[in-house]
Amino acid sequence: MSSVPPIRPKPRPGNLREVAEKIEEATGLRVQVLGGTLVMSPTPRGKHAGVIHLLEGIIRPQLRPELVAVEVSSIAMPDEPDDFVTPDLLVCPRDFLESDDWLLDPHDVEVAVEVISKSEKSREIRDKADWYAVAGVAVLLVVDPRKGTWALHTRPDNGAYRDVLPGKYGEPVALPEPLGFEVATDGFPVYGS
Numbered sequence: 001m002s003s004v005p006p007i008r009p010k011p012r013p014g015n016l017r018e019v020a021e022k023i024e025e026a027t028g029l030r031v032q033v034l035g036g037t038l039v040m041s042p043t044p045r046g047k048h049a050g051v052i053h054l055l056e057g058i059i060r061p062q063l064r065p066e067l068v069a070v071e072v073s074s075i076a077m078p079d080e081p082d083d084f085v086t087p088d089l090l091v092c093p094r095d096f097l098e099s100d101d102w103l104l105d106p107h108d109v110e111v112a113v114e115v116i117s118k119s120e121k122s123r124e125i126r127d128k129a130d131w132y133a134v135a136g137v138a139v140l141l142v143v144d145p146r147k148g149t150w151a152l153h154t155r156p157d158n159g160a161y162r163d164v165l166p167g168k169y170g171e172p173v174a175l176p177e178p179l180g181f182e183v184a185t186d187g188f189p190v191y192g193s
Contacts, residue, residue, distance in 0.1 A: 047189040051115045051143055052088045054188060059091065062181045067110060068094045075112065076103040077135050085131055089113040091179065106135035110179055116144040118191050134159045141173060141183075148190045 052071060060069045069091050077083030084103055091110040112132055132140045133156040140153040148169040153161035154176060167173060172182040
């Protein structure tokens with residue numbers, strides 16, 4: 001007999017955010033709603049969490065006082081009542097920490113960071129990048145511990161990022177203004193090594 005309580009209410013347009021919250025509470029999985037579909041991810045593995053920890057440690061001391069780096073906070077999809085995504089790390093205005101809101105406006109996010117899971121497929125990664133671009137998130141940093149690479153996506157326009165700068169571990173990531181600093185990628189862990 002399972003100790004997991006049943007998930008209620010049933011998923012349907014207009015209540016997917018509520019269902020996502022209930023699933024997270026019952027299972028501990030990270031749940032997002034993308035394109036009207038519930039997307040569940042397992043808790044990050046050690047090396048996945050290690051990349052997030054390293055990034056946060058590098059980014060946080062370089063932020064202007066009015067900005068903060070936060071983990072596991074969600075971004076709303078404009079004009080879609082259900083859709084939201086929860087990046088691994090994001091930089092936003094410090095006043096979010098005093099808010100009762102759980103969804104950030106995508107235009108308030110200075111950078112969103114996605115660390116690729118060991119099992120993610122190329123199509124899922126492209127879909128995520130497209131979602132952030134459609135939402136209007138100014139900068140998306142995708143770090144891939146499967147290959148020891150990163151990609152900086154900037155200038156969202158018409159559902160896609162116009163500029164994508166690829167790099168590999170050991171090469172710094174130059175975050176554009178208003179952040180305007182570099183993130184060192186030396187020592188980031190690689191899956192399976």
